Amino acid sequence: MATVLVLVPTLGREHLTCEELDGRQLLDRAVSASALNLGAHVTVLVCPEFEPIIPLLSPDTTLLLVDHAGADEAIRALTAAADVVVVSDPLCPLVPTSFISTLVETLSLRLGAGRDVPALIATRRVVDTLKHVNAAGLVTATVDRETVRAVLSPVVTTGRRLNDIPDLTAALSDPAVLVRELQLTGDVELVSAPESARRVGGRADLLAMSGSSPD
Numbered sequence: 763m764a765t766v767l768v769l770v771p772t773l774g775r776e777h778l779t780c781e782e783l784d785g786r787q788l789l790d791r792a793v794s795a796s797a798l799n800l801g802a803h804v805t806v807l808v809c810p811e812f813e814p815i816i817p818l819l820s821p822d823t824t825l826l827l828v829d830h831a832g833a834d835e836a837i838r839a840l841t842a843a844a845d846v847v848v849v850s851d852p853l854c855p856l857v858p859t860s861f862i863s864t865l866v867e868t869l870s871l872r873l874g875a876g877r878d879v880p881a882l883i884a885t886r887r888v889v890d891t892l893k894h895v896n897a898a899g900l901v902t903a904t905v906d907r908e909t910v911r912a913v914l915s916p917v918v919t920t921g922r923r924l925n926d927i928p929d930l931t932a933a934l935s936d937p938a939v940l941v942r943e944l945q946l947t948g949d950v951e952l953v954s955a956p957e958s959a960r961r962v963g964g965r966a967d968l969l970a971m972s973g974s975s976p977d
Contacts (some may be wrong), residue, residue, distance in 0.1 A: 764845040764869075765845050766847075766848065766871040767805065767841065767847045768796040768802050768850055769807060769934065770792050770796070771849065772807060772816075772956050773808070773809060773828060773934065776809065776812035776816075778962065779853065780817065782968075783856075783962075783971060788852045789806065789819075789852045792852035792854075792857075792915075793819050793820060793823050795857060795862060796862060803823075803824065803950065804819075804820075804822060805825075806819065806823060806824070806826065808827060809828060809829065813825065819890060823896065826840075834929065836958055837930055838924075838925050841921040841924045843921070844921040846870055846918065846919075847918070848865075848875060849915075849916055849919075849940065850862070850915055850935075851914070851961070853962045853963075854915035854961050856886070856958040857955070858956055858976035861884070861955065861977070865916065866918055868918075869882055878947065878948075879920060879923075880950050880951040881920075881944045881949070882917070882919070883917055883944075883952050883953060884917065885912060885953065886914055886959070913938055913941050914955045914959045914961060917944070923948060926948075927940075927944070958975070
């Protein structure tokens with residue numbers, strides 16, 4: 763059986779991850795969805811100065827205080843011991859637990875079969891109109907939305923692939939950077955995420971999502 767580690771980064775977005783959606787903090791939702799569904803140990807990555815605002819989490823959850831001195835080594839020690847690593851973004855609070863477990867099962871089965879294993883990236887099509895802008899700030903062209911995807915949650919990969927990333931702490935702080943780094947070290951597979959997996963960018967998004975449930 764594959765050893766599964768769940769990392770929940772809050773780095774650089776601690777205040778927003780502690781906002782509430784329908785009475786539950788986003789961080790608590792991310793931890794519960796992963797811990798209850800996968801039976802895996804969950805580690806929340808947080809900068810030390812934000813430890814006091816982190817809510818009380820489940821007993822199976824560990825806080826890893828990440829400062830800039832030695833942070834990568836502490837995270838790599840965890841990922842090195844795991845076959846499968848789930849990077850769960852707390853700013854996607856309504857990701858269905860069944861979707862997470864499906865990706866973990868898919869990766870685990872591929873590992874067991876001895877196949878080359880691409881990282882699995884949850885994405886959605888971009889619906890906004892995107893424009894190219896030159897150095898002077900002038901719009902020069904419209905981007906073909908069919909060539910663009912928004913990175914959501916989770917990203918499921920192997921501990922080895924994560925440990926190949928030179929600056930792992932920085933990559934875990936930004937989903938787009940994480941995916942770019944994974945693309946540099948091997949194959950990735952984009953997986954269409956459910957509609958409910960959309961990302962929170964601010965309080966307005968929380969109001970819009972209120973009353974919703976995972977697909």
